[in-house]
Amino acid sequence: MRLDAVFCDAVAGKYPGMPREEAARVRQSCANAHEHGSLSCKNPDLQLFVEEADGFDLKSKRVTGTRIDLPRYMPVPDRDSADLELPASAPGIFCVRLGDVVPNGVHAYEGSLRFGKSPRVDTSYATRPIFRGRTLLLFSSGPDALVNGLMRDRDQIDLFNELRSLGLAAATSIDLSVNLGDCYVGQMLNINRGLTYATEMEKAGIPAIPNIYAFDTNQRTLWAEFLVASGVRLVSINCRMQRRKPSDIAFVKETIRFLMEQVGADLHIILHGFPLSRRYVTGLGPYFSRLHFADSAPFYKAHMGEVEFFNPVSGNIEQYHRKATDRAEMAAIVQAGIAARENFLLSIDVRRAAFMANLSTRVV
């Protein structure tokens, strides 16, 4: 156990119901965690955070959730790509991120990002060419400075009513930091604050999709109990910070498996930023029909001058170099990236169907 854990109230057992063994994984001092952007048991304004989170009980949050027929793959364009005109064959649902919807939300200051002084929702963003004729989902994610600032100022800037004017089909609950190694009190508060954000969003008329973070059995169990009790059957998991390491992806896959097994056969999960390669999707087969993938990779790759295609021989997405010379060519490269992802996911479906058919034949 690290020295930091000795002074943590969750480790000391002052919060009944919080597992002390998991809490002892804290890797920074709770005393000054707030100076480094993390929420901890020693925060000078802890009571305000507890009030905002409406306590530590997930099941006390009244979130209705939503059920939308989602395609297997959904692109997430960045703001620079919003003027591209994609063909009608592209998916009917696109996703946007909070950082692109609130473009002046953060600025650089002394080597880190700070929340802007007068952030506004760009209510015309949904009318950009790439979104025409398409349904929009909002991922309420972005840099910590942005999501923390919007969480604090949501009433001042009339955030939910402004977001509603975008005509969103739904939005995820806000993606507040839940990091392994942070104070457990802070982790649980941010999970609960995310749900209070979702309830307020629903009151404003925006269907909510709870965004799930769970790093241990206790948190997974709490989420499963919440989903069963509330009837919410569409959730999201932001994997963008997990995609760097296979061990991190293993955490996500364990959470997916746990929730799919515990909650029921009608649970659907949107995976934001999950790396699409055969290596990583291995093991998700039994739940694959209920998983939906969203990422920005086709746009990022197009900016980098990489044309992607699905190689049926290797079973993976591969690429070759070609820099776009104009916006029309850029749109074509983006469309190729989207098609590569759709074909990759389709190949997994086909293999799984063949496997199941083979299995049933053997049983007969």
Add this chain to the structure above:
Amino acid sequence: MGSSSGSGKKNDKGPLLSPRVRVKGSGSGAGGATGGTVERERPETVCLTSFEVDLQQLPILKPRLPLTLKGGQVLLSGTVVGTLGARRRAMVEHCEELGVKYRGTVERRKQIYYGLFRKY
């Protein structure tokens, strides 16, 4: 954002912003009233943990000698060895009102002396 290895992207984070104190009847629901909250200003959100100041390269400067701040000037044993910029001076004076003080030392980097001030 969440992460299972480390505490996310370090430069994504500024100081943690505390919730505003909500007064009764505030909140934004469908057609709900806006405003109705007040921000309690916290030193963590406005006062830097540390900052550096350029010093005049005088012979009296030696590493680790203590520096003090007075009226926007940087003093070493009563001798003015540097001056704060307008923004930094405003921050220091504002933080003093919030109860945060700074203590500095002379430091040297590549043969150039500078002042390093930290909160205490």
